[in-house]
Amino acid sequence: MLQSTHTSREHLLVFINGERHEVAGLDASLTLSDYLRLRLGQVGTKIVCSEGDCGACSVLVGRVEDVADESRGGDESGGGKLIYRAIDSCIQFMYQLDRAHVVSVEGLKRNGLLSPVQDAMVKCHGSQCGFCTPGFVMTMAGLLEGEGVERKETLTPDELRYGLTGNLCRCTGYVQIIDAGCSVDPGKTARLSELYPDGPMVDVFSAHAADDVLVTAYDGRTVAAPANLDAAIAFKAAHPGCTVVAGATDIGVQHNKGKIDPREVLCLANVGEMKGVGQADGRITAGACANWSQVERSIKDLVPQFYDVLTVFGSPQIRNAGTIGGNIANASPIADSVPFLFVMGAELEIAGPTRTRRVDINDFYTGYKQFDLNADELIARVHIPLPTEAQTLRLYKVSRRRDLDISTFTAAVLMGLDGSGETIQDIRIAYGGVAAVVLRLPKAEAFLTGKPFDESVLREAGQLARSEVKPITDVRGSADFRLQLAENIMARFYFDCAQKAPV
Ligand SMILES: Cc1cc2nc3c(=O)[nH]c(=O)nc-3n(C[C@H](O)[C@H](O)[C@H](O)COP(=O)(O)OP(=O)(O)OC[C@H]3O[C@@H](n4cnc5c(N)ncnc54)[C@H](O)[C@@H]3O)c2cc1C
Ligand code: FES
Ligand code: FES
DSSP, X not given: OOOOSSOEESSEEEEETTEEEEEOGGGGGSBHHHIIIIISOXXXXXXXXXXXXXXXXXXXXXXXXXXXXXXXXXXXXXXXXXXXXXXXXXXXXXXXXXXXXXXXXXXXXXXXXXXXXXXXXXXXXXXXXXXXXXXXXXXXXXXXXXXXXOOOSOOOHHHHHHHTTTOOOSSSOHXXXXXXXXXXXXXXXXXXXXXXXXXXXXXXXXXXTTOEEEEEOTTSOEEEEOSSHHHHHHHHHHOTTOEEESSOTTHHHHHHTTXXXXXXXXXXXXXXXXXXXEEETTEEEEETTOBXXXXXXXXXXXXXXXXXXXXXXXXXXXXXXXXXXXXXXXXOTTOTTHHHHHHHTOEXXXXXXXXXXXXXXXXXXXXXXXEXXXXXXXXXXXXXXXXXXXXXXXXXXXXXXXXXOOOSEEEEEEEEEOTTSSBEEEEEEEEESSSSSOEEOHHHHHHHTXXXXXXXXXXXXXXXXXXXXOOOOBTTBOHHHHHHHHHHHHXXXXXXHHTOOOO
């Protein structure tokens, strides 16, 4: 049972292309793409990979972003507006969409006519077999929405290339698709709020903002989507075996590959206290359910090195759904955020039924996919100290492709030099993809502390680093390759900081 003083609701409240849906029973556990295609017969949304890799299933999801988010200027009342973002509907579950408005490709047309983006795709020959086309159209429509800020200029090729990283086309080629995007005149493109006025939907969402949702299907399958942290913890304590879902970019893939079929789900999508990103006293505090797009906007100027890593984290659709808490709790040794969080000494705020505790992320992982979190606890927030002006931070992601690829190897180095600027005063090094968990390198760190910052010292540290890791061979790279990276990255760090080319 949800233990909360809030109203309890036994169905999800979702608007789809402007129509209200009350979703209950087993339907609450369907993926959005299945709900659109199988329940509503809206088969414009295509399924190709079913794992967030191709973007064919992209749709727009509009939400009132009602949580303080400094990246959007602090006061995020949303002004009663829905902000639309593209997500992959194949790895988004209906229970994540309570109090959201979904726009699928069927919902773009106006008075039976093609939308400007669809029209441009026709005129620029942006479609051949057409399977990827609805996904491209939806993502481009999302780019034109511009996160609720009225767009005056046409999209640039660079904006389109970046925005469409998560959409793959196997036959047309991208030139025509980019041409189509560039040819759309934002001034002549109706905003979604013109097609679907925000007001009536926002009124409904606001009236139900404090509802705890608990949907039980005829076979006992249960989904809880509480509105606050206390209710979420209460559900977790009462159902210690439940599957926690935040953005579902990991859980959704496991589900679609048939690895999991949870009977009890705790969805965190509505937990207000776990959202938002703020900055105070030299640190960033991110709710565990802050998605990567929010984090990306918030840290762009504060930690440009981490921003650069996030620009190659999955795709826009993945970053619009996937969360920082999910990346940490998924406990992958190649999670892109973790080496950065290690060297910054990030603290996890862990909430349980009787207390909240803080754990240094360096002490959190105890083995492959094992970590210090009790069955009745959730990661609530992540506190990340910012690098000081005296510190140098460098982050590395090595992957087989630049975009939309999982890392083979990751590294983070945070260094402070003494007053002379020539001697290493303190240094923290973390590597990912070289062991069952992300590792700090105590031997290399101890060796470097107090040493001059020069090439030969860093090269020697590289050899020590190599001795501290135990990589395996897998599809992304051999153990030997990873050992070489473990060694070489120290020299690369030297050349990056000294701004010299290697000789
Ligand atoms: C196509 C694709 C590309 C990707 N690219 C990258 C990439 O470049 N780099 C990278 O690091 N990852 C990548 N990922 C993995 C994934 O997107 C990230 O790990 C993401 O941050 C997971 O967040 P989520 O909210 O979606 O997690 P979910 O799938 O919702 O959950 C993941 C795990 O965390 C647990 N969990 C979630 N929130 C909490 C919480 N608050 N407290 C306790 N447990 C919790 C869940 O129970 C689950 O075990 C990619 C995934 C896909 C599908
Ligand atoms: S079908 Fe490929 S991302 Fe959803
Ligand atoms: S038109 Fe065939 S996959 Fe893009």
